[in-house]
Every structure is written in structure tokens, then in C-alpha cells.
Amino acid sequence: MLKSLLTVLLAGILTDNIVLAKTTGICPFLGVSKKYKQAFGMGLAVIFVMLCASAVTWPIYKALEALDIKFLKTIVFILVIASLVQFVEIILKKFIPSLYKSLGVYLPLITTNCAVLGVAETNVKEGYDFITSMVSSVGVGIGFLVAMLLFAGVRTRIENCPSPKPFKGLPITLIAASIVAMAFLGFDGVVKGMLG
């Protein structure tokens, strides 16, 4: 049991990294990775929202399954996640203002992020139980944070480097992302070899 949970966690962080292997959540990955501090805040906010979203969507899916209206899952998930983010934002603002200051500004950006809905859908598709889906969402979230931090480091270097004119801006950033993703391919099979 513990072994399978560890496999799910490490797979989320390394081999199936949400940004660099599954290419979800690229908008924040490219948009908010210019500075370490922003990247860190965004990463933490994503972990937080993913955890909340998985915790809420799991029982909801069970309820939909029981009522035999599974096909409504996409509509229900997106609405639940969107209102959840709003709700979390209001609560943080009211009760934990210090946390709101560091995470709050990133929260609205996450609502329409495919990474969060993607994790909820993957949990359903893989048929994870509650604990496994929570562990998986934490793993995926940490994977996102790791990718953001690594790429923020790469990016600060790119800004100072000369590049051909048509490649300036987005294209060279994408190519740098490609090289970082290649590095992550090196983790292929590591988790299986370690725990398999």
C-alpha cells in the first residue's frame, strides 16, 4: 500500500511531470516563471488548489456514479473547482491574511488552468481511491513546483543571452523548455526501477 502510494507520488514529481512530460498547465509555466519568487508562489498555490479540488471532486464523482449521471462530470467539476477557488480566496482573505498575501494573487489565475481539472479527471480515469488521489494530487503539484523553479532559473539566464531576432521572446523560451523537458526524460523508468 505504502509502496504504491510512494510510486504515485514520485511518478507525479518526476516521470509523469505534469508540465514537462504531460504538457498540461503550460500557460502559468511560461507566463509566471520570470522570477523565482513568483514561480514559487504560483507553485504553492497550485499544490493547494489541486489538493482542495481532488478532495472535493472525489466524493462528488462517487455521488454522480451512484446517481448514474457520470456524463455530467466535466460540467460539475469545472463549476465546483471555479467556485472552490473563489471560496478559498474569500476565506484566506478573511482569516489568514498573511497567507492570502503570498498566495492570494495567484489563486484566480488557477481557475481556468487545465492542470487542476486534468488532475481531477485523471484521478477519476485511473479509478484511484481517496487517499491515492490525494497523494497523486500532492505529487503532481510538487512536480509543477519543481518544474517552475527549475525553469525560472533557466529563464533568468535566457533573458540576458543574445538570440536570433525571430527567436526572441516566446520561441527561445519554448526551446529552453524543450531542453529542460529532455532532461526530465532522463527520469524515465527511475521510479519503476526503484520501487517496481
Add this chain to the structure above:
Amino acid sequence: MNKSKLSIFLRGIIAENPVLILVLGTCPAIAVSTSIVSAISMGLAATVVLLGSNVVISLLRKIIPDTVRIPCYIVVIAAFVTLVEMLLHAFVEPIYNLLGIWLPLIVVNCIVLGRAEMFARKNNPLDSALDGLGMGIGFLVALLSMAIFREILGEGTILKGLESFNVQPINLLFKIAEDGTMVYDFRIPILAKAPGGFLVFGILIAVMNKITAKKGGVKRKSFSCDGCPSAHLCTKTSCSEITELATDAEESSTENKEVDENA
């Protein structure tokens, strides 16, 4: 069809191509452009959703109150996505399995919500339908142009993924002898994986930059939330404001510390 209607339709395909010029919907563009078949089916699915949601939102544009418009749009879009998902599941299951998680994720594709917000809520249903169709086909064209490179060079095949319809893929860059040994193999497998997606996408945008630079250049906003039509969904913030807010928070926290120390 008069000229302005035609230009609404064509704009999405070339001049304002959602993926290559507006840089929207990057996630599905990189993820499903691994094969020509999945690129075309994703493009068609997104086109149907765009067409449907644009028409319905345009019809309802005088009924939906402005303050709650975004949740309303999301419900309409999600309904069309569910419809497409169910139809594909019922009639062409191999395609449904091929697209997998990316089919429900059309809901959060910024192209769909962006067109609703930017075009459909201000224009009549016919124009909105043309706009949705044009943007959808533009999305398809962008996916296809990436998929052609990635499938031929990465997988070494053409039309992979149709085996269940009795269409065998054509092997171009490799040959397997009858006893199973590889005769020759010129594939670049990394192109079919995620890094190849980033690489091909980056090079394609650079090529587009080069082409459009000759024609005076397109005004492309730097890649950040400013360039994203869903930016104002994040009601209070945009990425530039985030920088400001983050520095503000930093400053205020240091100020607080100072106050604490003084106390």
C-alpha cells in the same frame, strides 16, 4: 457571402491564428500533435465546441447578466464538450481513447472561452458562427502543421492510430524485416515526446515571426496573461499586477518586520 463575413471567417485561420499568432491553447497543441490523426480529431472536436458555444452565447447575449457571464459561458461550453465527448464515445471509440483526457479539457481551453468573451457576446449569431468556425479551423491547421513534423520525423509513420478502422500506417523512416529485425531506422523518437512538442512549437512560432516580420510584423503581446483573452476572468489581477502585488507584499512584510522589531 459578402466580404466582411468572409474576412471574419478567414481571420481566425491565418491573420489571427489562435495558436501560432495569439498563442492560446498551447497545452492541447503540444499534447495532441504527436500524430496526424489525433491532431485532426482534436481540431474537429474543438471546432464543433467553438461553433456551438459561440452561437448559443451569441443568442443569449442579451439575456445573460454581465456580472455572472463567465460561469454561464463555462456551463454552455462544458455542455457542448460533454456532448462531443458522448458522441465520440458512442460512435468512434478509438478516437475517444486516443484523445483521452484532452477531450474534457477543451472546457478550459482559452480559445473557446476567449472567443465567447471577445467576440460572441458582442456580435450576432451568424458572425459568431463564422468566427467560431474560422478559429476552430485555425486551431486545426496549427495542430496539423505541428503533427506533420512530429509524426513523420518522430514516429516515422503517416496516419498512425487508425488501425481499428483497418487503415494501416505507412512506414516512412524505418523498415522492419519479416523476421522482426530492424533493417533501417532514421526516426528521431524525441520529437514524438513532450520535448519535441516544445521544440517544434518554438521553431514554428519563430518561422511565423520571420514571415510576418517581412509584412510589417504582427503585434503580438509578450507571452503573459496580458496576451490571454481570459485575463480579465482573473478579475482583479493580471500578471503585471501580480509582480506589483508580490513586490508590495514583500515590502509590506519587511515593513511589518521592522515594526515588530521596533515594538
